[in-house]
Amino acid sequence: MSQELHRSVLLREAVDALVTDPDGFYIDGTFGRGGHSAAILEQLSPSGKLLAVDKDPQAIDYARDRFAGESRFSIWHGSFADMDRAAAEQAGRVNGILLDLGVSSPQLDQAERGFSFMQDGPLDMRMDTSRGISAAQWINTEGEAEMARVFKEYGEERFARRMAAAIVRRRAQKTFERTLDLAEVVKEANPAWEKGKHPSTRVFQAIRIHINGELDDLRNALEKSLQLLAPGGRLVAISFHSLEDRMVKRFIREKERGPQLPRGLPVMDSQITKTLRSVGKAVKADDVEVDENLRSRSAVMRVAEKLSEN
Incomplete structure (x- = not known):
C-alpha cells in the first residue's frame, strides 16, 4: 500500500469531536501519514495551530514534505508521551489532543519494517x-x-x-x-x-x-493530556485492541469520578475535584468504513473534555 492510500480510521468522527475552536491549538499525537492532521487543518482558521508528533522517522520526513509551507503546522520527532516537551515552544493552552494508537498501515505494509x-x-x-x-x-x-x-x-x-x-x-x-x-x-x-x-x-x-513501550507511553500521554489541555479542551483516543481501550476507559472514568475518599468523610459530591467528563459513548467504525478498511473493525474511539485545572 502506498503512503497516499493509507486510510485514517474514524477520520470525520475524530476531527468533529476534537475541534471545538477553529482558532485553537491542537496536537495530533500520532501523525502517521497525516490523514487526521489534514482534516484538522481543514477545520482550523488562519490563526489556528496544529502540532503533530510521531516516533517514526519516515512519518517525520513525509510530514515535512506534505505540509511544507503550511504555517499553521509543525512536526516533532518523538513519542506522544513527551508531547509536553513538544508543546513547550508553542504559546497558549491546548484545545484538543488526538491519540490514534497502535501501528499505522504503512508500517504494517512495508515488509522491511518487520511488523507483519x-x-x-x-x-x-x-x-x-x-x-x-x-x-x-x-x-x-x-x-x-x-x-x-x-x-x-x-x-x-x-x-x-x-x-x-x-x-x-x-x-x-x-x-x-x-x-x-x-x-x-x-x-x-x-x-x-x-x-x-x-x-x-x-x-x-x-x-x-x-x-x-506502547502501554507505558499511553499511560504517560494520558496524564500529560490533563496537564496540557485548557478547560473545555478535548481528549480523543482511538484504540485498536482491548489493552489500550481498557486503559483509556479506566483513565477517563477515574478522572470523571475524582479522587476516591475514605467512606464516612463528610464531603459532598460537588466538593470533589473532577477533571474530565466523558463525551458521548464509545464510537466504532460503521459497516461502510469496515468494508472499505478492514483494519477499522477493531477501532474504538473515546472522547473526554477537561473540566477544571488540576
Missing part, C-alpha cells in the same frame, strides 16, 4: 528505527519466563509459555532474523488456532507493544 507475520522481512518492529532494540535482538536474548510474561500480558496469549519455550528451543540451534521464520515457529507451537486470526497474531502484537 504475513510478509517476510527483517525482524525489527521498532516504530522509531533510530533507537532501541529490535524484535530480533529481544527474541534472541530474552529469558523464557519473561518472554512468556510479555506474550500473556501484552498479547493475551493463553499458550504464552508453550510459545516461549518453542522459541528458546529453536534459537539455540539458529537465531531469529526474519518475520516469517518467527511466525512459523509460533504457528507450530499454537495448538488451537482461532477462526479468522493468524496463529501468530497475539505474539507479534505483544512483541511490538513491548519493544516500543
Whole structure:
C-alpha cells in the first residue's frame, strides 16, 4: 500500500469531536501519514495551530514534505508521551489532543519494517528505527519466563509459555532474523488456532507493544493530556485492541469520578475535584468504513473534555 492510500480510521468522527475552536491549538499525537492532521487543518482558521508528533522517522520526513509551507503546522520527532516537551515552544493552552494508537498501515505494509507475520522481512518492529532494540535482538536474548510474561500480558496469549519455550528451543540451534521464520515457529507451537486470526497474531502484537513501550507511553500521554489541555479542551483516543481501550476507559472514568475518599468523610459530591467528563459513548467504525478498511473493525474511539485545572 502506498503512503497516499493509507486510510485514517474514524477520520470525520475524530476531527468533529476534537475541534471545538477553529482558532485553537491542537496536537495530533500520532501523525502517521497525516490523514487526521489534514482534516484538522481543514477545520482550523488562519490563526489556528496544529502540532503533530510521531516516533517514526519516515512519518517525520513525509510530514515535512506534505505540509511544507503550511504555517499553521509543525512536526516533532518523538513519542506522544513527551508531547509536553513538544508543546513547550508553542504559546497558549491546548484545545484538543488526538491519540490514534497502535501501528499505522504503512508500517504494517512495508515488509522491511518487520511488523507483519504475513510478509517476510527483517525482524525489527521498532516504530522509531533510530533507537532501541529490535524484535530480533529481544527474541534472541530474552529469558523464557519473561518472554512468556510479555506474550500473556501484552498479547493475551493463553499458550504464552508453550510459545516461549518453542522459541528458546529453536534459537539455540539458529537465531531469529526474519518475520516469517518467527511466525512459523509460533504457528507450530499454537495448538488451537482461532477462526479468522493468524496463529501468530497475539505474539507479534505483544512483541511490538513491548519493544516500543506502547502501554507505558499511553499511560504517560494520558496524564500529560490533563496537564496540557485548557478547560473545555478535548481528549480523543482511538484504540485498536482491548489493552489500550481498557486503559483509556479506566483513565477517563477515574478522572470523571475524582479522587476516591475514605467512606464516612463528610464531603459532598460537588466538593470533589473532577477533571474530565466523558463525551458521548464509545464510537466504532460503521459497516461502510469496515468494508472499505478492514483494519477499522477493531477501532474504538473515546472522547473526554477537561473540566477544571488540576
